[in-house]
Amino acid sequence: MQLINRKKSGVRKIKKIAPALAAASCSLLSVASSDVLARGEAGTWDFEVASLFYSEADDRVMAAEPVFSASKTFEDGEVLNLKAVFDTLTGASPNGATPSAAPQTFTKPSGNGTYAIAAGDAPIDDTFQDTRVALSASWLAPINRDWEYNAAFYGSKEYDYLSIGTSGGLKRYLNSKNTALNFGLSFSFDNIEPEGDIAKPLVEMAHLGTSDSFDSTRDGSSDSKTIIDALFGVTQVINRNTIMQFNYSLSLSDGYLTDPFKILSVIDETAGANFGGNLLDGNGNNIYLHEARPDSRMKHSLYWQTKYALSNGDVIDGSYRFMLDDWGINSHTFDFRYRWQLGSSYLEPHLRYYMQSEADFYKRYITETEYLAGNLQEATADYRLGDLDGMTVGLKYGHKLDNDTEFNMRVEYYLQTSAGDEGFGLLKDQDLYPDTRALIFQIGYSF
Amino acid sequence: MDHLTLEFCLTKLNLSSDDNPANHPAPTLSGSSKLWVGSFQAMASDCEILMEGLDETQASRLLSIAVKETWRIEHKFSRYVSGNIIDRINRSAGSMLELDAETASLINFSEQCYQLSDGLFDISSGVLRKVWRFDGSDAVPDDEQIHHVMQKVGWDKVSWQAPFLTLEPEMELDFGGIGKEYAVDRLVLALQSEIEALAKSDPNLKSAFVANFGGDLACSGARLDGTPWVIGVESSEHNQTSVATVSLSHGAVATSGDSRRYLQKNGIRYSHILNPLTGESIIDAPHAISVAAPNCMQAGMLSTFAMLHGAQAEEFLEAQTLEHWVQR
Numbered sequence: 001m002q003l004i005n006r007k008k009s010g011v012r013k014i015k016k017i018a019p020a021l022a023a024a025s026c027s028l029l030s031v032a033s034s035d036v037l038a039r040g041e042a043g044t045w046d047f048e049v050a051s052l053f054y055s056e057a058d059d060r061v062m063a064a065e066p067v068f069s070a071s072k073t074f075e076d077g078e079v080l081n082l083k084a085v086f087d088t089l090t091g092a093s094p095n096g097a098t099p100s101a102a103p104q105t106f107t108k109p110s111g112n113g114t115y116a117i118a119a120g121d122a123p124i125d126d127t128f129q130d131t132r133v134a135l136s137a138s139w140l141a142p143i144n145r146d147w148e149y150n151a152a153f154y155g156s157k158e159y160d161y162l163s164i165g166t167s168g169g170l171k172r173y174l175n176s177k178n179t180a181l182n183f184g185l186s187f188s189f190d191n192i193e194p195e196g197d198i199a200k201p202l203v204e205m206a207h208l209g210t211s212d213s214f215d216s217t218r219d220g221s222s223d224s225k226t227i228i229d230a231l232f233g234v235t236q237v238i239n240r241n242t243i244m245q246f247n248y249s250l251s252l253s254d255g256y257l258t259d260p261f262k263i264l265s266v267i268d269e270t271a272g273a274n275f276g277g278n279l280l281d282g283n284g285n286n287i288y289l290h291e292a293r294p295d296s297r298m299k300h301s302l303y304w305q306t307k308y309a310l311s312n313g314d315v316i317d318g319s320y321r322f323m324l325d326d327w328g329i330n331s332h333t334f335d336f337r338y339r340w341q342l343g344s345s346y347l348e349p350h351l352r353y354y355m356q357s358e359a360d361f362y363k364r365y366i367t368e369t370e371y372l373a374g375n376l377q378e379a380t381a382d383y384r385l386g387d388l389d390g391m392t393v394g395l396k397y398g399h400k401l402d403n404d405t406e407f408n409m410r411v412e413y414y415l416q417t418s419a420g421d422e423g424f425g426l427l428k429d430q431d432l433y434p435d436t437r438a439l440i441f442q443i444g445y446s447f
Numbered sequence: 448m449d450h451l452t453l454e455f456c457l458t459k460l461n462l463s464s465d466d467n468p469a470n471h472p473a474p475t476l477s478g479s480s481k482l483w484v485g486s487f488q489a490m491a492s493d494c495e496i497l498m499e500g501l502d503e504t505q506a507s508r509l510l511s512i513a514v515k516e517t518w519r520i521e522h523k524f525s526r527y528v529s530g531n532i533i534d535r536i537n538r539s540a541g542s543m544l545e546l547d548a549e550t551a552s553l554i555n556f557s558e559q560c561y562q563l564s565d566g567l568f569d570i571s572s573g574v575l576r577k578v579w580r581f582d583g584s585d586a587v588p589d590d591e592q593i594h595h596v597m598q599k600v601g602w603d604k605v606s607w608q609a610p611f612l613t614l615e616p617e618m619e620l621d622f623g624g625i626g627k628e629y630a631v632d633r634l635v636l637a638l639q640s641e642i643e644a645l646a647k648s649d650p651n652l653k654s655a656f657v658a659n660f661g662g663d664l665a666c667s668g669a670r671l672d673g674t675p676w677v678i679g680v681e682s683s684e685h686n687q688t689s690v691a692t693v694s695l696s697h698g699a700v701a702t703s704g705d706s707r708r709y710l711q712k713n714g715i716r717y718s719h720i721l722n723p724l725t726g727e728s729i730i731d732a733p734h735a736i737s738v739a740a741p742n743c744m745q746a747g748m749l750s751t752f753a754m755l756h757g758a759q760a761e762e763f764l765e766a767q768t769l770e771h772w773v774q775r
Contacts, residue, residue, distance in 0.1 A: 012565075012756060012759055012763075014756075014759065014762050014763050014766045015563075015565075015766070016766045016767060016768070017563045017564070017749075017752070017767070018740070018745070018749060018767040018768070018769055020559070020563055021559075021560070021563060021745050021748050021749065022740070022741060022742075022745050024556050024559040024560070024563075025556065025632070025742050025744035025745045025748070026742070027552075027555075027556075028552050028553065028555070028556040028629075028744065029632050029633070029636065029742065029744070076530075077535075145540060173540075173541075173542065175541075177539070177540050177541030177542035177616070178541055178542075178613075180542075237541075237542075237543055237613060239606075241608050243543060309608045309611055311608065313609055313610070344548075400548075
């Protein structure tokens with residue numbers, strides 16, 4: 001009979017557990033009671049301020065980037081995030097020309113004057129200075145148990161550049177929320193209006209103070225591009241320690257994709273004293289061409305990330321990205337982080353390795369033959385589209401000051417090496433692929 | 448109490464309505480410098496702090512600290528507050544959550560209790576309430592109902608790797624079994640550190656206090672005259688008058704019992720203490736068990752574990768070699 005069955009209870013083996021329980025309760029009570037208001041609790045705002053400093057070696061680009069971010073979680077799980085970023089960039093960046101055994105003079109992209117580069121030095125344009133303000137707002141909200149949506153708006157403005165965009169996404173949970181499918185779509189519109197207007201593709205750079213006409217190398221005051229990105233991703237909880245993510249994304253850019261500040265050197269192929277030197281025009285000035293890129297680009301990328309939590313609270317985070325585009329570039333990115341938990345602090349070493357192949361139309365320089373044939377459609381000497389490897393080594397330290405206040409700092413060292421055609425004649429003596437080294441320092445505070 | 452009056456009373460204690468999300472009545476402080484009695488409501492209990500050796504300002508400061516900390520814990524861990532961490536866990540439906548340090552340490556503690564009790568103490572057992580309603584009636588659930596709800600009970604089904612928690616859909620966690628004891632211990636720590644701070648400016652300060660949250664007690668030590676605190680604890684059978692008294696000169700005492708919460712069918716009294724391994728009510732448990740231990744968490748767990756041992760409660764308590772009281 002049911003009631004009789006219920007009355008029957010097996011005899012338990014009695015254990016002395018009071019000491020173990022004493023230890024467990026002491027360890028519980030030793031956790032600072034200030035670990036109280038969890039971040040992301042409903043109804044509270046969480047703030048984050050951070051400042052990033054980026055400095056390239058040899059007085060090249062320097063950037064300071066303060067970031068302010070505020071998030072609010074609402075009772076029903078909606079999250080609103082507002083973010084503002086201010087960038088100040090100063091310094092010099094390579095203009096694309098090759099170094100030369102002779103001093104070189106370049107016209108500033110604005111047409112307001114020239115700058116000179118000593119023999120053997122890397123041609124860098126030091127007129128590069130800009131301030132950027134970027135604002136964004138995003139909203140994430142559950143629709144029901146299984147669906148979630150997000151929407152975001154973005155806008156940024158700098159002196160000669162405007163970018164605005166919007167994005168939206170849907171997340172579908174499956175398999176008791178152990179699986180999530182992500183769909184995302186974004187659209188952005190960029191407009192550039194450089195001082196001194198847009199340069200015509202592959203025309204000779206005008207030399208100021210000669211019979212060259214600067215205006216005749218110009219083609220309209222502004223140009224624009226649109227970018228559409230689509231993403232499909234799967235996030236899967238593998239087991240109690242492991243979470244894995246796969247993404248595929250497609251990006252289509254259309255419009256003005258050229259960099260109006262970049263040029264290429266034309267190199268003399270005629271045997272003689274100037275073999276491998278800059279080809280000269282009728283006035284005895286070096287010939288440089290403004291670069292030109294295709295007016296569309298399609299990128300595919302695949303991304304895989306795994307996070308693994310160890311029993312001691314440490315977290316291992318590894319990811320890999322493969323990117324392929326119709327400019328002939330493909331790249332691999334490996335990223336590895338280990339979060340080492342030390343009480344209320346953590347240390348996070350970071351290692352990143354990036355390798356990229358060059359674009360089909362990348363040329364370190366243009367030969368006299370190619371120049372005279374006059375049938376070049378596209379060419380760039382921008383090292384960012386060349387064959388390059390990048391390595392980042394960094395360390396982040398974070399310390400929880402109390403309940404929901406965290407201070408963190410990050411130091412990273414970046415080394416980028418490029419390789420390619422080493423040239424001929426005089427050019428062989430020049431360093432066509434100088435390394436880029438940068439130091440990145442960031443401090444942040446969230447409360 | 449209307450809103451403005453409540454606001455005023457809270458302000459007097461240096462509290463604001465933000466500290467009182469559950470909208471409890473305002474705490475009161477009465478007595479004299481001989482003995483202050485601070486009273487407030489929290490966690491469905493009458494809470495009391497008795498304080499000796501303090502002036503009114505100091506006593507009111509201690510009371511406000513006690514109230515703030517208790518209401519904070521109640522709001523954070525109550526399963527009735529929408530949007531708090533417990534609610535988020537219980538609505539997570541299988542998605543992984545990252546928990547804050549305090550919640551994680553309570554989960555760790557609960558997991559240790561689960562292991563030490565061989566599964567008898569289980570913070571996932573709360574869903575058994577869906578079939579067991581302790582309203583004094585004879586509505587005892589049948590085997591099928593119990594079997595069904597037991598699919599969603601069991602700490603072994605929970606994925607926990609601090610600070611990441613994944614809870615199966617329809618499972619629920621509940622700190623109801625430890626929340627009050629945790630609040631008492633936290634409050635003792637908070638008051639002790641405040642007394643240390645007060646003693647910096649007043650080296651001659653000598654004070655003592657005891658907190659009583661509906662039968663879960665903890666003290667700072669003996670009374671100033673060296674005698675123990677004597678506290679009346681509600682009896683299980685006669686819930687109006689206090690019959691049992693507890694003497695306390697150090698540490699804590701916690702009481703588990705089935706007063707007022709039971710089902711009765713065919714002469715069998717089904718206690719509200721449920722066995723998470725079987726889903727059944729513990730039948731031969733004593734009416735009440737009190738255990739004295741260095742802190743309230745430990746005392747509370749031992750009295751709960753003893754109840755879960757049913758007929759073997761006394762045998763279990765003897766093995767722990769701690770002072771205890773059993774009412775059969």
